[in-house]
Amino acid sequence: MSTLTLLAEAAPMDGPEDRGSIIAAAKAGDLEAFEQLMRQYERMVLVTALRLLGSLHDAQDASQEVFLKLYRNLGKVETSGNISGWLYRVTVNACHDLRRRRPVAVPMKDAGELASREADPAQQSAEQERRRVLQLSLRMLSEKERAALVLRDLEGLTTEEVARVLGSSEATVRSQISKARVKVKGFVERYFRRHV
Amino acid sequence: MNCTDWEERLALYAGGDLAPAKAAEVEHHLAECAGCQLFASGLRAGLELLQDAHDEALDPAHFAAVRSRVRAQLERERRPFWRRAWIYGLVPVAAALMVAVAVRPSRWIAPQPPEVAMVHQPAAVDPWGVPPIPPAQPARVRRKPRPKVEPGEPVLVRLVTDNPDVVIYWISERRGE
Numbered sequence: 001m002s003t004l005t006l007l008a009e010a011a012p013m014d015g016p017e018d019r020g021s022i023i024a025a026a027k028a029g030d031l032e033a034f035e036q037l038m039r040q041y042e043r044m045v046l047v048t049a050l051r052l053l054g055s056l057h058d059a060q061d062a063s064q065e066v067f068l069k070l071y072r073n074l075g076k077v078e079t080s081g082n083i084s085g086w087l088y089r090v091t092v093n094a095c096h097d098l099r100r101r102r103p104v105a106v107p108m109k110d111a112g113e114l115a116s117r118e119a120d121p122a123q124q125s126a127e128q129e130r131r132r133v134l135q136l137s138l139r140m141l142s143e144k145e146r147a148a149l150v151l152r153d154l155e156g157l158t159t160e161e162v163a164r165v166l167g168s169s170e171a172t173v174r175s176q177i178s179k180a181r182v183k184v185k186g187f188v189e190r191y192f193r194r195h196v
Numbered sequence: 197m198n199c200t201d202w203e204e205r206l207a208l209y210a211g212g213d214l215a216p217a218k219a220a221e222v223e224h225h226l227a228e229c230a231g232c233q234l235f236a237s238g239l240r241a242g243l244e245l246l247q248d249a250h251d252e253a254l255d256p257a258h259f260a261a262v263r264s265r266v267r268a269q270l271e272r273e274r275r276p277f278w279r280r281a282w283i284y285g286l287v288p289v290a291a292a293l294m295v296a297v298a299v300r301p302s303r304w305i306a307p308q309p310p311e312v313a314m315v316h317q318p319a320a321v322d323p324w325g326v327p328p329i330p331p332a333q334p335a336r337v338r339r340k341p342r343p344k345v346e347p348g349e350p351v352l353v354r355l356v357t358d359n360p361d362v363v364i365y366w367i368s369e370r371r372g373e
Contacts, residue, residue: 020319022209028290029274030369031267031270031271034270035263036265038262038263039259039263042259042263043259043261046258046262047254051250056258060258060265062262064265064269066285067262067266068266068270071266071270073243092306121220130245130249131249131252132285134245134246134248134249135249135250137246138246138348143358146348152211152213153211153243153246153247154246154247154250159213167346174208174217175204177207177208177211178203178204178205178207178208178213179207181207181210181211181243182203182207182239184242184243185238185239185242186242186244186255186261187242188241188245188246189238189242190240195319196323
């Protein structure tokens, strides 16, 4: 999935001018306009937070903080013009802060919340187990490696965009991504060798 | 070159993160190394499984919950002060203050100063009967008292003239010496 796909999902009908007018209206205090803006970016923010935190409850708390920050910084976002980049950066920081405040209790406990597209119950349970394990594999990574992998391989940002979001150099991000991929490969192989 | 040295490049290659020249080098190595082919296919499989596991749809209710929490918070912050709940908690306090001001005495009466009694420290009782040594008094300089000035008796002067019917009295108040 590429960044373009993400943005197309985020804003299916609105162009940059429309988005600009929505931001301007929200900045003037129009809460309906701000809710429209939230709808455009809520999937991106909540899913990224869920992938980084592994708990739906924590991800919702982080998303709430992100959107409140967005409301208070609409002027800054309006001038920067790159709302999705800003939101990714704030989401990663909010997740980092939340992780520091609340140590992980049960890893990936909300994996079952993710709705599977499989219809067959037997297949669904196997699918859910596989998903759970794969989501659990992110726990094996360091926080920076996880953020780099989630943004690059799951959110579909380019290495340059990931570097900008994380405030690192591209070389550092490349190193983090490659280490993370090797760790995930090792985890998946160990798990499937043992259980399949 | 040891195959372990290819790991990082293979991991980047699996995600399409190598420049064309470096990707060509990796492909050249893969063509002649069975171990790295296995490693690369494992990387690709792991990545695909991970992406597939996360390619899910969240229940729309989870998004709606976040939206309503944000909206409620913003509405709370934007509410004018007279519509905030805590303001109504202050109403009884304000009413009590107003009542207290209304019924206060119209003329202010200064309170009586407190009575102060001088209490002397009792003399210490010496168990051996030795009288206590009085505290040293500071040396006094004796001065000669100045005489008090008293108003004196008036001076009466009687002047006798040649005319026996005319006598002049001159009375003068005498000041102190």
